[in-house]
Amino acid sequence: MLSRASLRGRFHLIAAALTTLVQLPAVLWLCWLTRTPLPALVAVLVSPPYLRQLQSPWQTTAASPTTYLALGWWSACLVFDLLLVPTGLAVQAGAPFGAAWGLAGVLALGVGADAVLGRPRLRRRVVRVEGLPPELDGYRIGQLSDVHCGPHVPEERVASWVARLNALELDLVTVTGDLITHGSSHVEAVARALGGLRARDGAFACMGNHDYFTDGEHLVRQLRCNGLTVLRNEGTVIERNGARLYVAGVDDTWTSRDDLERALAARPEGAPTVLLAHDPDLFPKACSRAVELTLSGHTHGGQLAVPGVPRLSLARFITVWTAGLYRRGRSWLYVNRGAGTTGPPARLGAPPELAVITLRRALGVTGRHRQP
Structure with missing residues (x-):
């Protein structure tokens, strides 16, 4: 050896x-x-x-x-x-x-x-949801993913991303995993920075695989102490003028902590669901449970891709859901390219991003769709 x-x-x-x-x-x-x-x-x-x-x-x-x-x-x-x-x-x-x-x-x-x-691009996407209550039409959800706070992503940079999302005055803001790179050195820093997130209905996070490259329980405690709601195979109901939206989150798939059934167990009948799942490979399971929108990250869009051809990226080696917006029937998936990096702090052909997803009532369109 x-x-x-x-x-x-x-x-x-x-x-x-x-x-x-x-x-x-x-x-x-x-x-x-x-x-x-x-x-x-x-x-x-x-x-x-x-x-x-x-x-x-x-x-x-x-x-x-x-x-x-x-x-x-x-x-x-x-x-x-x-x-x-x-x-x-x-x-x-x-x-x-x-x-x-x-x-x-x-x-x-x-x-x-x-x-x-390059600083993160702001991606705006519209998702049309079947049966969306009129009170939720136009509901805006911010997404920050794959922060990877560490030697290459200091607390100040994460705080600048938080400030950009806060300036949009969103209805809901989400963080979909991989908050640190590895180790315990930046746990408090990323928790402080993300604790500044503000939205009308709160800030929610799920765990990613890198979040267990340290003491994951300590990270969760720090996030919660700084005001984030960390969803670990659980969900919560948000009400807007009598209409209900169910926001759920699953834990990390790489360490087999994920349990989609538990995450959806408290979902009210008929309530549209937003699922935070760091790993986009959970999307088929989410489809089978009629989850309207899954927000994921993990791939970084490959971090290295052919410029202008997002399908040709290193992410193809780990998943078919590489980046952008996908649809299967009534279910949608948005794979965020993330704001940080792992390994070399460079992104070629897969620029970093912050995302804003706007929920709209469906217009009767069916089938499959992909939007980069």
């Missing part, structure tokens, strides 16, 4: 090989275009300092300018690699040589910078 030192050495070797492969086409082409070794020099200066920080595929030391510079550069190189063929074809078709390659370079640098510095 390999020792920890041997495993780390093998990981560093693989990481160095992958980053070299990502950079090589762009660097060689840029060296030829510029007739200088400057691109190669940048690659040599940027990559080794960050690679030395890596401890595992999903763990590095605290973020630093070196981290963001390296990840932004690699992201830009990858985008430039993808643009090599179409840009070359455009030049052959008559596009000005300098303008075409200049545009490719600017686009690659812009996407690379956004991959490490």
